[in-house]
Amino acid sequence: MNHEDPKYHAWAARRKERLDGLKADLLFAKILEKDRAALANAITLIESTKLEHRKEANQLINLCIPHSGKSWRIGITGVPGVGKSTFIEAIGEKLVHEGHRIAVMAIDPSSSVSGGSILGDKTRMEKLATMDEVFIRPTASGKTLGGVAQHTRETVILCEAAGYDVILIETVGVGQSETVVHSMVDFFMLLMLSGAGDELQGIKRGIMEMADGILITKADEGNENSAQRAKRTYEGALHLFQAKESGWVPKVAPISSLQRKDLDLPLQWWENYFNQVRASGYLNFKRKNQDLQFFEESFQYQMAQFIAEDPHIRNKYAELKQRITQGTSSSYEAANELLQLILHHGKL
Amino acid sequence: MNHEDPKYHAWAARRKERLDGLKADLLFAKILEKDRAALANAITLIESTKLEHRKEANQLINLCIPHSGKSWRIGITGVPGVGKSTFIEAIGEKLVHEGHRIAVMAIDPSSSVSGGSILGDKTRMEKLATMDEVFIRPTASGKTLGGVAQHTRETVILCEAAGYDVILIETVGVGQSETVVHSMVDFFMLLMLSGAGDELQGIKRGIMEMADGILITKADEGNENSAQRAKRTYEGALHLFQAKESGWVPKVAPISSLQRKDLDLPLQWWENYFNQVRASGYLNFKRKNQDLQFFEESFQYQMAQFIAEDPHIRNKYAELKQRITQGTSSSYEAANELLQLILHHGKL
Numbered sequence: 271m272n273h274e275d276p277k278y279h280a281w282a283a284r285r286k287e288r289l290d291g292l293k294a295d296l297l298f299a300k301i302l303e304k305d306r307a308a309l310a311n312a313i314t315l316i317e318s319t320k321l322e323h324r325k326e327a328n329q330l331i332n333l334c335i336p337h338s339g340k341s342w343r344i345g346i347t348g349v350p351g352v353g354k355s356t357f358i359e360a361i362g363e364k365l366v367h368e369g370h371r372i373a374v375m376a377i378d379p380s381s382s383v384s385g386g387s388i389l390g391d392k393t394r395m396e397k398l399a400t401m402d403e404v405f406i407r408p409t410a411s412g413k414t415l416g417g418v419a420q421h422t423r424e425t426v427i428l429c430e431a432a433g434y435d436v437i438l439i440e441t442v443g444v445g446q447s448e449t450v451v452h453s454m455v456d457f458f459m460l461l462m463l464s465g466a467g468d469e470l471q472g473i474k475r476g477i478m479e480m481a482d483g484i485l486i487t488k489a490d491e492g493n494e495n496s497a498q499r500a501k502r503t504y505e506g507a508l509h510l511f512q513a514k515e516s517g518w519v520p521k522v523a524p525i526s527s528l529q530r531k532d533l534d535l536p537l538q539w540w541e542n543y544f545n546q547v548r549a550s551g552y553l554n555f556k557r558k559n560q561d562l563q564f565f566e567e568s569f570q571y572q573m574a575q576f577i578a579e580d581p582h583i584r585n586k587y588a589e590l591k592q593r594i595t596q597g598t599s600s601s602y603e604a605a606n607e608l609l610q611l612i613l614h615h616g617k618l
Numbered sequence: 619m620n621h622e623d624p625k626y627h628a629w630a631a632r633r634k635e636r637l638d639g640l641k642a643d644l645l646f647a648k649i650l651e652k653d654r655a656a657l658a659n660a661i662t663l664i665e666s667t668k669l670e671h672r673k674e675a676n677q678l679i680n681l682c683i684p685h686s687g688k689s690w691r692i693g694i695t696g697v698p699g700v701g702k703s704t705f706i707e708a709i710g711e712k713l714v715h716e717g718h719r720i721a722v723m724a725i726d727p728s729s730s731v732s733g734g735s736i737l738g739d740k741t742r743m744e745k746l747a748t749m750d751e752v753f754i755r756p757t758a759s760g761k762t763l764g765g766v767a768q769h770t771r772e773t774v775i776l777c778e779a780a781g782y783d784v785i786l787i788e789t790v791g792v793g794q795s796e797t798v799v800h801s802m803v804d805f806f807m808l809l810m811l812s813g814a815g816d817e818l819q820g821i822k823r824g825i826m827e828m829a830d831g832i833l834i835t836k837a838d839e840g841n842e843n844s845a846q847r848a849k850r851t852y853e854g855a856l857h858l859f860q861a862k863e864s865g866w867v868p869k870v871a872p873i874s875s876l877q878r879k880d881l882d883l884p885l886q887w888w889e890n891y892f893n894q895v896r897a898s899g900y901l902n903f904k905r906k907n908q909d910l911q912f913f914e915e916s917f918q919y920q921m922a923q924f925i926a927e928d929p930h931i932r933n934k935y936a937e938l939k940q941r942i943t944q945g946t947s948s949s950y951e952a953a954n955e956l957l958q959l960i961l962h963h964g965k966l
Contacts (some may be wrong), residue, residue, distance in 0.1 A: 328951045328954070331948045331950065331951070332947065332951060335945055336945065339945075420950060424948075427948075558942075558943045561943065561949050562939055562942060562943065562949075564950075565938070565939065565942055565949040565953050566953075568949050568952075568954075569956055569957060570918060571953075572953055572954055572957050573921070576957065576961070591910055591913065594906075594909045594910060594913055595906045595909065597683055597684065599680070600676065600679045600680055600683060600775075601771075601909050601910075601916050602676065602679065602768060602772065602912075602916050603679070603680065604913050604916075605913050605914075605916035605920055606676070606916075608917055609920050609921060609924065612960065612961065613924070613960065615961055
């Protein structure tokens, strides 16, 4: 969207008016009633940068927290072209068929730059997008990966309160986005192509180490042998890693999303996994740790926002950076000056 | 060292007394005169957590900055057993022979846990440790990787002011320490064993991508063929990465530190590299960016220290974490409360 366009300004004004009318308690009541429009509006509210919107958003999230946490939170990653969307479309249908309600979202750190999100293109998930039991939310907006992550975590809480019991979070970007998704899901699923080494697929060892399950995609007719070879390779590789804290042993399976082949396997994994980690108490432990980690990240994110928005501190911050590059101040000393400025901010 | 031991308390008291007597201007004058004892004391001063020591340390670093920056800052990484210390011993001798003065240090995030540092065991570098032209500093102390990183960066500045023109920084830990070392050096050297895939050596793709040079170690007699094969493999792998911003094309070579074979190759790389990036202005650009990144990290580190040390905020921080794990507050809201508390800290 062109921000110079008068149509944009009209749209932004309408959007603001719509958001200004949103009240936490009303939204909350409608979300509990599974009102999709209210859920969509609520997500737009949490993505707003306006202070008054943020206040309502905080209130809404606190109302929703007691009604959240009952879903399966599943992360889905893999290089572009591995078939993440096709898998989500196929497994989504199957889940709905078994009585689940599904929310699909994505983490895409590049979307803020390109201005568009891949998941926003719902034609990739044609059937899912038309189902009443499915809520597809394009990539959260935000200028930074930290912002996108925050909005996605909060969106998960809202969707759970709205009764979605399977949350699928796709990584669209590469690099840091896998770690971000991993930090907010219970089960981390890695999709791999057969017939290509993990080096060629650009998958870091660390990503494979995070996986609770690996699916070899596109194990269609004619491709079964190489998929079976890939299965053995990845099973061998997984054995080299340390046992998982969850007690869960990562699984590997070839599937064909197009031919709807062996899709019951990942479903079985999820059922077994959640039975196991609920019984052991690990799920609760993991989620609490994720919340604490998010607390730290959120603090850093909000501090950065404060520095960027306070005119006096923003100027001083720019000046300190200039002194560092000119070599007239050490980085440590400049950081200390910034800290002191923030600590005595209220007194000025 | 056992902290319960009365000898420890006596030692700590003597150390404090010694540090209390250290003044920035006197230390600075002695450092410029290449006084090794003064340099060692100065490094102990920057590692001290006492506020008055930190003040002198800041002053000292600012005095040293204009006299710093003229060295080659070289990072050396590779899995345990690859031969990092043996390489440093061999290349160190060669560098001294060619008229250089060398400072060797290490980043070891685990040393704060284990209480000891591998480099502290100087017997690993027997010859180097006895040379006048070589300054070996055991791993910087600090409770966190952030603290260790800060002390190491400052140690580099002090060593440069003391006339050391080659700084070798070894990664001793695994995982994050490579990234930390990479963030403070000009040239990043990766040591690899032949006859083992990079998966087996636990080297992440991202580490290889950071490398400006890869040395295949232990290419001793009888091992030449596999070393040559490894060379071709790594050269092939490096071609898949994007061209480096520096314009430098990463090099690969087999060496034998024990047999002192082909050690002139890494030396040539360094000479060519520094000629190239000094001429292009890239070195200056890269170091300024590193300083700015350090500024951000240092700010976060100091903020965390402030939170941990202020009794009121420390208690509130613990309470907020408890509310998060009890589900009575969202992570975002708790982070906002912490931020507001810090911003209005001066007014309480």
